[in-house]
Amino acid sequence: MSSAPRNPPFRAEHIGSLLRPEELVKKRYAIASKTESPDSLAPVEQKAIKEIVKLQQDCGIHSITNGEYSRHQFWGTFFETLQGMEEINLREGGYDQSIFRAYAPDVKSFMHAKTIPNQVTIATGKIKHTGTSSFLPELKFLQSLLPKEQWKDIKLTLTSPSWYHFRYGPKKAYVNNAYSNDDEYFADVAKAYQTELKILYDNGLRNGQVDDPNLAYFCSEAMLEGWKKDPENFQTADEQLDAYIKFYNACFERPSDFHLGIHLCRGNYMGSKHFSEGAYDRIASKLFNDLNVSTYYLEYDTPRAGGFEPLKTLPKNKNVVLGVVTSKFPELEDQKEMVERVYKAADYVAEGSKQSREEALQRLCVSPQCGFASHAEGNALEHEDMRKKLQLIRSIADEVWPGQP
Template sequence: MSSAPRNPPFRAEHIGSLLRPEELVKKRYAVADKSASPDELVPVEQKAIKEVVKLQQDCGIHSITNGEYSRHQFWGTFFETLEGMEEVNLREGGYDQSIFRAYAPDVKSFMHAKTVPNSVTVATGKIKHTGTSSFLPEFEYLKTLVPKDQWSNIKLTLTSPSWYHFRYGPKKAYVDGVYQSDEEYFNDVAQAYQKELQILYDAGLRNGQVDDPNLAYFCSEAMLEGWKNDKENFQTSDEQLDAYIKFYNACLKRPDDFHMGIHLCRGNYIGGNHFSEGAYDRIAAKLFNNLDVSTYYLEYDTPRAGGFEPLKSLPKNKNVVLGVVTSKFPKLEDHKEMVERVYKAADYVAEGSGQSREEALQRLCVSPQCGFASHAEGNPLGYEDMRKKLQLVRGVADTVWPGQP
């Protein structure tokens, strides 16, 4: 078994999205309502990205992102730009809302907030990558802002493969007649992902992070109960989790020097609201041992995620980034307490692998638990609050791993 990769991930990490300046938010909405042209957005967006790159550098963060400033929501527009995928919410006359799983945590939250859950994108034809990447422009612009020898540090956040599958009921992620089974749908989505990753790799990307709320839902008692009571389901929740892991592994096939991580998100919606709760115990063994990623970005800012005990299942060739600092609210955590939490987590990793605490620490890093602005409006804290949070993460890392980036 090979050792866990490093740099990336770095000892001080963040999840990707950062608070957007008001000017950028207003301009993007103006473009959306056609009161401004798309050309007007470009200079505002690029100025904001330059400033947020500097913020990260000033805070000692090495996994540089564009703060997701080129997107309205964290998942971007990958699925929407694939051949065969259609935003049916844009159709005149609407669509049948019964396609959704009412017990899916994000659907419940979105429905409560605004009747329909944002983009409603399904396969209305066979899915195929067009050869044009929706993520590539973000990476190419970031390359102009950092030295060439740091391009491999740039982190691009990527859409969850199951984002437009889990939220819909069985076989409702695609219209009748397009696919006969999930396996057929998964196969075409996987080929599209492999094409996307190859385009990004060829451009120089070496650090990817999948943002994935869906796998964490399998920790939720409420979701699991809803799944069990759904007579349309043709698989148990355990079987669906296994199918997703196999699907993700097909999507994420990549060269050996392409670091890939996955963020297990519990929801990061308007007002700092989360979607789901439940400890990682239910999925940890499968997640850590069967999913082909190098790094797991886990949320540990509140008791809703349970304890560190599941980290005993972490293999020696994989990393965990401990999200012990919250991005949801402005109150700043205590430095000493955060350091102690990292050591406590390391003790569980050590117990599971028969190592010393020092050896286990080599597979751990620290970060905020989620992004600061998964959606355009962001979480209820200020820009300076965010800066202090990132500085705290850096400070904790410097205490636990002195001299390491």
């Protein structure tokens, strides 16, 4: 078994999205309402990205992102730009609530606030990558801001392969004349995903992070209960999780020097809301041993994620980034307490691997538990609060792993 990759991930990490400046948020809404020209966006967006890159550097963060400032939502526009995928909410009378899993945690939250979620995208034809990546301009602009030797450190956040599958009921992620079953749908999405990764790799990306709320939902007792009661389900929740891991592995085929991690998100909606709860125990062994990624970015800022015990199943060739600092609220955590939590996590990793604490620490890093602004409006804290959180992450890392980036 090879050792866990390093640099990336870095000892001090963050999850990707950062609070957007008000000027950028207002500009996007003005363009959406057609009160301003789309041409007016680029200067505002590029200025904001330059400033947020400098903030990350000033805070000692090496895994540089664009803060997701080129997107309105964290998942970007990967699926929307694939041939065969269509935003049916743009069709008049295109869908109703019956398309959704009402017990899917994010859908449940969306429907509490409104009739139906935004951006309802399904396959209305055979899925195929067009050869043009909507993420590539993000990468190219970041590269223009950094010296070439730092391009390998750039982190691009990527869409979950199941983002537009799990939220819909069984066989409702596609219309009947597009696909007859999930296996056909998964196969074409995987080919498109591999094409996307190849385009990004060929253009210099070496550090990707998949943002994935769906796998964490399999830790939620409320979701699992809803799944059992759904007469339309043709497989158990465990069988669906297995199918997703097989599907993800097909999507994630990549060169050995392409570091890929996955963030298991429990929700980061407007006003700092979360969607789901439940310890990782139920899925940890499959997650850590069967999924073809190098790094797991896990939320550990509150008891809703359970304890560190599941880390005993972490293989020696994989990393965990411990999200012990919350990105949802401004109160600053105590550094000493956070350091002790990192050590506690390391002890579980060490126990499972029959290693010393110091050996186990080599596979751990630290970060906020989630992004600061998965959606345009961002979480319930201010820009200065975010800066202090990033500095705290750097300070924790410097105490636990002195001298390491």
